Amino acid sequence: MVPLSYYLVLSGILFACGVTGFLIKRNIISIFMSIELMLNGVNLSFVAFAAQWKALSGQVFVFFVMVVAAAEAAVGLAIIIAVYRTRETLNVDQVNLLKL
Amino acid sequence: MTSNLHLWLIPILPLIGASINGLLGKRFTRQVVSAIALSFCGAAFAMAVWISAQLSSLTLPHVETLAQWIRVSDFRADFAFNLDQLSLVMLLVVTGVGFLIHIYSIGYMWEEGGFYRFFAYLNLFMFFMLTLVLAANYLLMFIGWEGVGLASYLLIGFWFTKDSAASAGKKAFIVNRVGDFGFLIALFLMIKNFGSLDFSKVFASVASMPGNQDLLTSIGLLLMVGAAGKSAQIPLYVWLPDAMEGPTPVSALIHAATMVTAGVYMVSRSHVIFEHSTTALTVVAIIGTLTALFAATIGVCQTDIKKVLAYSTISQLGYMFMACGVAAFSAGIFHLMTHAFFKGLLFLAAGSVIHAVGGEQDMRRMGGLRNKIPVTFWTMTAATFAIAGFPPFAGFFSKDTILFKAANSPYGSWAYWAIGVFTAFLTSFYMFRLWFLTFFGQYRGEEPHGHGEHGHGGIHESPKVMLIPLVILAFLSIVGGWIGSERFDRFLAPTLHSSVTAVEAPSGESEGRAASELVFTSISVAAALCGFLLAWQLYHRRPELPQRIAHSVQGIYTTVLNKYYVDELYAAIFVKPLIDGSTKLLWHGIDRDIIDATLDSSAESAEHVSDTVRHMQSGNIRSYAGWISVGAAALVVYMVWTGGR
Numbered sequence: 001m002v003p004l005s006y007y008l009v010l011s012g013i014l015f016a017c018g019v020t021g022f023l024i025k026r027n028i029i030s031i032f033m034s035i036e037l038m039l040n041g042v043n044l045s046f047v048a049f050a051a052q053w054k055a056l057s058g059q060v061f062v063f064f065v066m067v068v069a070a071a072e073a074a075v076g077l078a079i080i081i082a083v084y085r086t087r088e089t090l091n092v093d094q095v096n097l098l099k100l
Numbered sequence: 101m102t103s104n105l106h107l108w109l110i111p112i113l114p115l116i117g118a119s120i121n122g123l124l125g126k127r128f129t130r131q132v133v134s135a136i137a138l139s140f141c142g143a144a145f146a147m148a149v150w151i152s153a154q155l156s157s158l159t160l161p162h163v164e165t166l167a168q169w170i171r172v173s174d175f176r177a178d179f180a181f182n183l184d185q186l187s188l189v190m191l192l193v194v195t196g197v198g199f200l201i202h203i204y205s206i207g208y209m210w211e212e213g214g215f216y217r218f219f220a221y222l223n224l225f226m227f228f229m230l231t232l233v234l235a236a237n238y239l240l241m242f243i244g245w246e247g248v249g250l251a252s253y254l255l256i257g258f259w260f261t262k263d264s265a266a267s268a269g270k271k272a273f274i275v276n277r278v279g280d281f282g283f284l285i286a287l288f289l290m291i292k293n294f295g296s297l298d299f300s301k302v303f304a305s306v307a308s309m310p311g312n313q314d315l316l317t318s319i320g321l322l323l324m325v326g327a328a329g330k331s332a333q334i335p336l337y338v339w340l341p342d343a344m345e346g347p348t349p350v351s352a353l354i355h356a357a358t359m360v361t362a363g364v365y366m367v368s369r370s371h372v373i374f375e376h377s378t379t380a381l382t383v384v385a386i387i388g389t390l391t392a393l394f395a396a397t398i399g400v401c402q403t404d405i406k407k408v409l410a411y412s413t414i415s416q417l418g419y420m421f422m423a424c425g426v427a428a429f430s431a432g433i434f435h436l437m438t439h440a441f442f443k444g445l446l447f448l449a450a451g452s453v454i455h456a457v458g459g460e461q462d463m464r465r466m467g468g469l470r471n472k473i474p475v476t477f478w479t480m481t482a483a484t485f486a487i488a489g490f491p492p493f494a495g496f497f498s499k500d501t502i503l504f505k506a507a508n509s510p511y512g513s514w515a516y517w518a519i520g521v522f523t524a525f526l527t528s529f530y531m532f533r534l535w536f537l538t539f540f541g542q543y544r545g546e547e548p549h550g551h552g553e554h555g556h557g558g559i560h561e562s563p564k565v566m567l568i569p570l571v572i573l574a575f576l577s578i579v580g581g582w583i584g585s586e587r588f589d590r591f592l593a594p595t596l597h598s599s600v601t602a603v604e605a606p607s608g609e610s611e612g613r614a615a616s617e618l619v620f621t622s623i624s625v626a627a628a629l630c631g632f633l634l635a636w637q638l639y640h641r642r643p644e645l646p647q648r649i650a651h652s653v654q655g656i657y658t659t660v661l662n663k664y665y666v667d668e669l670y671a672a673i674f675v676k677p678l679i680d681g682s683t684k685l686l687w688h689g690i691d692r693d694i695i696d697a698t699l700d701s702s703a704e705s706a707e708h709v710s711d712t713v714r715h716m717q718s719g720n721i722r723s724y725a726g727w728i729s730v731g732a733a734a735l736v737v738y739m740v741w742t743g744g745r
Binding site for chain 1: 719720721722725726729
């Protein structure tokens with residue numbers, strides 16, 4: 001059986017990749033994907049712990065996260081398309097109308 | 101049980117007039133404004149006359165309570181009005197002279213801006229003054245007392261765009277406040293020790309506890325502080341000469357005839373307290389005597405016609421306090437009454453002179469006016485002879501009574517009498533100096549030509565509306581004293597009666613008394629005559645002489661001319677330290693350097709911190725995310741670090 005720490009390390013790596021991507025990418029879609037990556041990193045640690053402790057609540061949480069992520073993807077992609085239509089760019093640094 | 105007299109109407113009537121004119125008068129024509137002011141003031145006068153007409157059917161003192169006011173456990177003070185002989189005299193003087201001056205003011209102020217404002221203030225003054233004289237307790241009296249101070253302030257500063265008038269008003273108000281402070285403490289002492297401020301109760305308590313000398317002395321002295329402030333006695337007289345900045349009818353009404361005599365009225369009203377404290381009486385007498393002399397000497401050198409009259413007022417008030425100080429209260433009130441006639445007249449006539457010569461007040465630029473303004477001249481002559489104390493004018497009777505009492509009362513002394521006679525000589529001298537300078541010799545001013553506040557071309561007599569009050573007052577100045585001090589004394593006796601004054605003058609010596617009275621009378625008339633002759637010699641026969649005398653006693657002359665530098669002294673002792681202390685310590689030191697500085701520096705440091713921190717909030721989402729991840733990482737590190745335990 002694979003030890004828990006392996007899952008956790010992998011989960012940490014996935015999360016760190018997500019954070020890094022979120023911070024350094026300028027394209028909205030890449031940022032969006034980075035967020036998904038972070039969510040999946042978290043999901044991984046949830047299921048790992050659930051398997052370790054033989055408790056179902058972790059898996060239930062994962063389902064919730066997945067549902068939320070799906071909803072987010074739907075709304076987020078719609079926003080991205082709307083932004084692209086109005087601004088003709090996907091560079092977040094140029095989507096700054098609210099900034100003074 | 102006498103019928104209800106509705107005493108409250110007397111003060112309220114002028115208040116209604118003041119409210120109408122003050123609130124709506126701006127839209128009225130001058131005719132309407134003066135009609136309102138006159139009718140309400142006249143109604144108060146008519147009521148006073150009506151009341152005195154049915155005097156015989158009244159049981160005095162007659163107290164009417166209008167409404168409850170303050171009830172705190174045992175202490176009670178109501179809106180109660182008190183009518184007795186003393187307040188009746190004051191009532192008639194205030195409403196009568198006040199009414200005449202209202203009439204005069206219509207003519208005098210006709211050309212002025214703020215006509216309605218003037219009459220609103222004048223009626224307001226009448227309201228407070230009548231409250232003062234009719235009050236049945238010290239608290240209501242205090243309301244009137246403060247109110248006349250307010251009206252005086254408003255009227256002195258009537259021409260408030262003129263800097264000197266505005267600051268003269270302030271000076272009067274502030275100096276009066278010093279006196280009022282003494283009065284107030286006296287009231288506190290009365291509440292604490294007698295549990296009441298009603299005249300009747302306070303005097304009853306005083307009479308039943310004659311042993312408590314120290315208490316009565318302190319109450320008496322504190323009351324005297326109040327009286328000295330209101331009635332311009334040493335050391336608080338300095339505001340009155342400056343008060344001449346106000347319009348002349350105001351000087352006549354407030355600063356000669358009525359308000360400044362409130363102190364004398366208050367001391368006479370409180371005579372029971374004073375009679376139980378020899379110390380307080382002596383202080384009153386000394387202050388009165390010194391003020392009479394001091395102000396008279398200053399009056400000798402003044403060149404402004406109104407300033408001479410102002411110092412003369414202070415001096416005459418000194419006489420009244422001298423009378424009160426020797427427990428001859430009725431003589432003081434008698435002089436108060438005659439003084440109201442002749443000094444009111446003097447001021448009104450002076451106003452008429454000023455009006456005639458186009459606003460000039462300096463007597464050195466007058467002269468030879470007697471043929472040009474004959475009515476003013478003759479009325480002023482009557483007043484001058486009255487104040488100088490020539491028989492049979494009013495001032496003679498009252499002043500003579502005071503001087504006689506000063507020497508012969510149980511509290512009297514030859515010193516009071518001697519100073520009083522010398523002051524009578526000075527009074528006569530400076531009044532005839534004014535008379536000669538104004539009306540005799542050659543006209544020394546420029547021809548007035550349609551300019552200024554008063555003038556409209558050429559030296560001219562005032563309109564009839566101003567002359568009628570002059571004539572009436574002149575008549576009163578002549579006959580006002582014929583009532584005789586004896587009869588006046590008997591009339592006031594029920595109010596001013598007391599154990600002390602009853603002791604004097606055993607009836608057996610009446611013949612010797614009459615003889616000695618004749619001696620005293622001749623001496624004071626001789627003093628007045630000397631003053632007249634000296635003034636005649638110096639200012640009529642040889643007008644170059646005063647200059648030479650002034651030169652030969654240069655030092656004394658300049659000192660007196662500068663009013664003994666009292667204003668400068670007060671400025672150095674009180675005003676300057678106060679201003680410096682407020683400026684340097686309170687404003688610069690505490691307000692600016694501590695309070696403001698603390699707030700400013702905390703605001704500044706907040707600004708610095710925000711200035712540094714605001715760079716974090718760039719509006720760049722990814723930088724926020726970076727901060728969040730840094731924070732999260734720091735949290736994780738912290739938890740890993742401590743998580744083991």
